[in-house]
Amino acid sequence: MNDPLAIHVAGLRKAYGSGHLALAGVNLDVHAGEFFGLLGPNGAGKSSLINILAGIVRRTSGVAEIFGFDVERDFYQSRQLLGVVPQELAYDPFFTVREFLRMQSGYFGLRHNDDWLDELMTELDLTDKASTNLRALSGGMKRRVLIAQALVHKPPVVVLDEPTAGVDVELRQGLWRFMRRYNAEGNTVILTTHYLEEAEELCARIAILQQGRIIALDRKDALLRASNWRVLTVTFDHDPGALPPDLVESMIGAGENTRVLRIDARRHPLGAVLAQLQSLPAQILDLHLQEPRLEDAFTDILGQGR
Numbered sequence: 001m002n003d004p005l006a007i008h009v010a011g012l013r014k015a016y017g018s019g020h021l022a023l024a025g026v027n028l029d030v031h032a033g034e035f036f037g038l039l040g041p042n043g044a045g046k047s048s049l050i051n052i053l054a055g056i057v058r059r060t061s062g063v064a065e066i067f068g069f070d071v072e073r074d075f076y077q078s079r080q081l082l083g084v085v086p087q088e089l090a091y092d093p094f095f096t097v098r099e100f101l102r103m104q105s106g107y108f109g110l111r112h113n114d115d116w117l118d119e120l121m122t123e124l125d126l127t128d129k130a131s132t133n134l135r136a137l138s139g140g141m142k143r144r145v146l147i148a149q150a151l152v153h154k155p156p157v158v159v160l161d162e163p164t165a166g167v168d169v170e171l172r173q174g175l176w177r178f179m180r181r182y183n184a185e186g187n188t189v190i191l192t193t194h195y196l197e198e199a200e201e202l203c204a205r206i207a208i209l210q211q212g213r214i215i216a217l218d219r220k221d222a223l224l225r226a227s228n229w230r231v232l233t234v235t236f237d238h239d240p241g242a243l244p245p246d247l248v249e250s251m252i253g254a255g256e257n258t259r260v261l262r263i264d265a266r267r268h269p270l271g272a273v274l275a276q277l278q279s280l281p282a283q284i285l286d287l288h289l290q291e292p293r294l295e296d297a298f299t300d301i302l303g304q305g306r
């Protein structure tokens with residue numbers, strides 16, 4: 001028998017009161033040990049999916065399991081296996097960081113958890129805030145507490161819902177180092193983010209949700225290869241003057257002897273673009289074609305999904 005999937009979602013539907021389908025039949029399998037990206041525009045259904053997995057929102061129909069445990073019927077087991085880093089911290093501001101983390105441990109039946117809490121606080125650079133009241137923490141520190149509280153029970157699956165919104169670069173990098181290590185230890189990490197460069201750097205596989213449906217699900221490199229956008233930097237031996245009218249719209253930058261073009265390869269095949277550039281009254285000295293970015297692939301895919 002195959003190992004159970006970290007996440008198994010099939011035909012999952014969620015209708016809120018108005019009857020509007022926030023999830024319109026989602027199928028998604030995430031294997032144990034993956035670093036997986038769940039992307040999509042605002043309102044696509046990401047939080048609905050995460051909240052169903054966490055047992056906070058009830059599904060309308062379909063399958064949702066964590067390591068084979070149903071999120072409603074086997075709530076206790078599935079919840080033990082899952083850590084969710086929410087967007088906002090719901091807390092009593094008079095607790096200290098350590099008290100809060102101990103209380104969270106208590107929810108999971110863990111009474112003597114201080115060794116792990118100390119390790120978590122060290123890893124997340126929270127140790128010198130252990131006795132500070134939550135209300136006295138900066139936004140960045142609160143984020144670290146959010147991550148620590150999701151991990152008090154060392155869950156093998158962690159879902160991070162926009163964990164770095166509004167967080168400075170240094171903290172963001174620290175959080176990712178930590179999540180990478182947690183993942184390298186064999187744990188599954190699922191990330192939702194609006195920072196596509198973050199998903200591009202961290203996630204090996206990516207699903208894109210739009211209007212409650214998965215419209216793309218593939219390895220990141222395959223999604224990038226499928227993108228039609230290319231950024232081409234051309235260096236000439238002297239100023240080539242105006243670009244041919246057909247390419248003017250594609251220009252996104254220019255130096256004295258360089259032109260930077262962002263090309264939609266469907267509309268402008270690269271061979272034809274080169275031929276046009278060669279017709280300019282300057283010699284091409286160098287060409288640099290930039291790898292497609294996830295942002296470009298994302299825009300393409302959303303455009304097709306509409």
Ligand SMILES: Nc1ncnc2c1ncn2[C@@H]1O[C@H](COP(=O)(O)OP(=O)(O)OP(=O)(O)O)[C@@H](O)[C@H]1O
Pocket residue numbers: 016017018021022040041042043044045046047048049
């Ligand atoms: N409690 C609710 N009652 C009614 N409609 C809701 C509720 N929660 C979400 N929705 C609707 O369901 C759809 C999906 O919302 P959801 O929050 O899951 O999307 P999201 O992808 O997480 O968006 P965001 O990126 O903005 O957080 C939206 O149209 C939203 O308005």
